Amino acid sequence: MISSLWYLAKVFILIGAAVYLAVLPGSVQIDWQEYTITVQLGVVALMLFITLLVVSFLTGLIHEVFMLPKEWNRSRFERRRTKGHQAIVRALSAASAGDYKNAYYLAHRAQKFLPESESGLSLLLQAHAAKGRGHELDSETAFKALLKNADTAILGVQGLIQKAMLEGDYARALVLAKESASAQPKNVHLLKPVYDLEIRNRLWDEALLSLDKIAKHKIMTPEEIKSDRAGIYIVLGDRAREENRFNEASKLYKKAFGADAGSTPAAMRLARVDLDMGQRVAALAVIKKNWALTANPQLLGLWRELCPQDKKDQRTTEYRWMEWVAEFHPESHEALLAVAETAIDHNMWGEAKAALARAEKIRPSRDLYLLWVRLEELTGKNPEVIRQWLDRSSKAGSGAHWICAKTYRVFDQWTAIVEPEGFFNTLEWRETPNMVDPAAAEWLIKSA
Incomplete structure (x- = not known):
């Protein structure tokens, strides 16, 4: 409605301008050889106005004619782009349903429709669909095509590296990663695959150099x-x-x-x-x-090994030595257990009970109750009390251990490489899930 009114307003403005120019007073005289032409000024102004409108219309028409191929190409590009996006959506649906043959066809169709700058996802779908069909050569070709685009190069590298690693060829995977990083020096994120594979190939000196570059670019x-x-x-x-x-x-x-x-x-x-x-x-x-x-x-x-020697009173020296380390962390459960164990070793029953009582207030643990068992065996020797402590130890947590962050396996000692997976530096010191202590369970069964 508003656009129609605005169109009518423009028409009336043009008519008004034409009428105004037509009724302007005065005349224009043109002498040419023996001819004299006298024209009213309004008519001249109106003719000039009409000429301007015709020229404007013709130039616009010529511009539209010349722009017609470009507009047609743009319209064709948008239609192809829409078809490409539709094909990608259908390829994703087919891949999620396990129909890798159809997924590969649709991804290939999407690649034909989409411009090269937007073909990354279609190539990635082709690679995984070909891999799902068992066509390793087609999969590798698609991954290599991803390397040509800086935005998708990391996807191509990861795909080729994964393929090489699944084949157990870590050396080739490293070569591929290095070639890709050299071809695209500005893509600093390619340094991480290189570093990971240097670790995997046990090239420690090279890995240190790569780690320096990673630190410089703040990738980790x-x-x-x-x-x-x-x-x-x-x-x-x-x-x-x-x-x-x-x-x-x-x-x-x-x-x-x-x-x-x-x-x-x-x-x-x-x-x-x-x-x-x-x-x-x-x-x-x-x-x-x-x-x-x-x-x-x-x-x-190690702290116990570093205890100084005192020929006069080694017993007190060792106890004070362990108490000293516990003072650094008064709330350390394990440090108090070490103090209690040292006291038990030197028959310092009162000190041992005091340390165990403090440790129990912090938290219960299997080691804590086993020390209570040991203390009772050396002092009261009451089977019922021992049984109670063992029963508690079987229900208590086992404390902290080295646990692999990826496999969740428990290790007694730290190791740089978790075998057979080959994971590097994945062990963390943390609490383990509650597990029944075999020794305590066996004692309880025998005494039942």
């Missing part, structure tokens, strides 16, 4: 970078130690601890090497620093 978090760098230095240090290159192992462990002072595996290895080399003070400093950061109970064994 600072915590992940610190942890991985420490893990790599630990692996190198372990290898040097196995080959009896103790000085080199010590340097590598120092680099690992320097990269991540919160790494308990690095601290334990460095302290052990220092202790074996007679550097007790250095070992003690490492353990104290890591214990202050982590309170990891696996450090307590």
Whole structure:
């Protein structure tokens, strides 16, 4: 309605302008040879106005004629693009239903309709559909086509790498990743697959260089970078130690601890090497620093070894030594258990009971109740009390262990590589699910 009124308004404005120009007073005289032409000024103005309108109309018409091929191409492009998007949607539906043959056909159709800049998803669908059909060659061709576009290159690399890894050819996967990273130096995210495969191929020195580049471009978090760098230095240090290159192992462990002072595996290895080399003070400093950061109970064994010797009263010295480490973390359940165990070892029953009571207030645990069992066996020797403690131990949690973040398997000691999967640096120190203690269960069954 409004557009119609506006159109009528424009018509009336043009008519009004034409009438106004036609009635303008005055005349225009034109002399040409022996002819004299006198025309009213309004008529001249009206003719000029009409000429302007005709010229404007003709130029617009000519512009439309010349733009017709371009408009036709644009319309054709939009129609093809719409068909391409529809084909992708149908290909996704077919793939989700397991119809890989139809999914491949529709993805191929989508690629024909879509421009090259938007063909990434269709190529990816083709690759996975071909893989689902068992056509490995077509799958590899589609993945390689993804490498030509910077936006989809990472998808192509991941697909080719996954294919090579499934075939067990990690060396080829690394070559593919490096070639892709070299071909697209500005795509810094391709550094991560290169780094992962260098780790997988146990190329530790090259992995350290790649990790420096990753840190520069902030592809991984600072915590992940610190942890991985420490893990790599630990692996190198372990290898040097196995080959009896103790000085080199010590340097590598120092680099690992320097990269991540919160790494308990690095601290334990460095302290052990220092202790074996007679550097007790250095070992003690490492353990104290890591214990202050982590309170990891696996450090307590080394701390006990570092206890100074006192010929006059070794019993009190060892007890005070363990009490001292517990003072760093008064709420450490494991530290109090270590104090109680030391007290039991030296027949300090009152101190042992006090430490166990404090530990029990923090939280119950299997180790706590087994120490109560041991204490009762050495003092009261009451079978009923022992049975009660064992019953509690069978129901209590087993405490923290090294657990793989990917497989959730439990390990007693930290290892850089989880076999047979080959995962690197995936062990975390955390609480394990409650499991029945076999020793306690066996005692309960026999005494029933």
